[in-house]
Amino acid sequence: MEKIPAFNPFPAFAAAATDPKHLLPTYQLSEKLHVPAYLEETYWWAYLHPNAVKFFERQWIVNLILWGNFSQLRDAALAEIGDELQGRSLQVACVYGDFTPKVAERLAADATLNVVDVAPVQLENLSRKLGGRSNVFLHHQDSTRLTFEDASFDNVVVFFLLHEQPAGARDRTVAEALRVTRPGGKTIFVDYHRPVASNPFRYIMLPILSSLEPFALDMWRKEIADWAPKGIPVKAVRKETYFGGLYQKVVFER
Secondary structure (H helix, E strand, C coil): CCCCCCCCCCCHHHHHHHHHHHHCCCCCCCCCCCCCCHHHCCCCCCCHHHHHHHHCCCHHHHHHHCCCCHHHHHHHHHHCCCCCCCCCCEEECCCCHHHHHHHHCCEEECCCCEECCCCHHHHHHHHHHHHHCCCEEEEEECCCCCCCCCCEEEEEECCCCCCCHHHHHHHHHHHHHCCEEEEEEEEEEEECCCCCCCHHHHHHHHHHHHHHHHCCCCHHCCHHHHCCCCCCCEEEEEEEEEECCCCCEEEEEC
């Protein structure tokens, strides 16, 4: 007997539900995982309050915060992964602006991008930005305690996260990012750096970072390579600076 299709009074909604463009990446929240105290106390105004997310999720604001350098720094990270991103990649922490969509655009047909964040509101925001990308997966995880297996990703990128973490958390984030990168892969960090003495932004940024981002000046005092654990073999470490030394890209080649 021929099966009669069920009546649906809202065919437009049914079409939308099966159209990949309308599907959002899903993720499962962990009841055991809580927002770290340092993030809640120091950065609630930038990353946790829903109104903050709405305010900062504007491309021009992100670019303004980085003194017009967002595109250059984003593209510097993208250059490391190439025009077509193969295999499995991991982004540690969500990013305002179009960073993650630009990474997703470079995924090969059989490649995947995984993104972790400890703040549910950030995962929700990124889910909306990504829309119907079936090869991007979001995970509710802490960067200091990733649940992925050793050497499980071809590329790992950490874009402007380290300066937001106190020393202990920063050490563990660097260690975890390197741990999950496979031999032959890359771990890419983009963040603040100590500007050269002749850069006027050195003297502008000093009071700004001191008051708004109390952990960021650690990036001026120590090299990212110094936070890497000694037990993880690395073939090479490359470093480039931008905008008179105010920003840096550090690449670990496993």
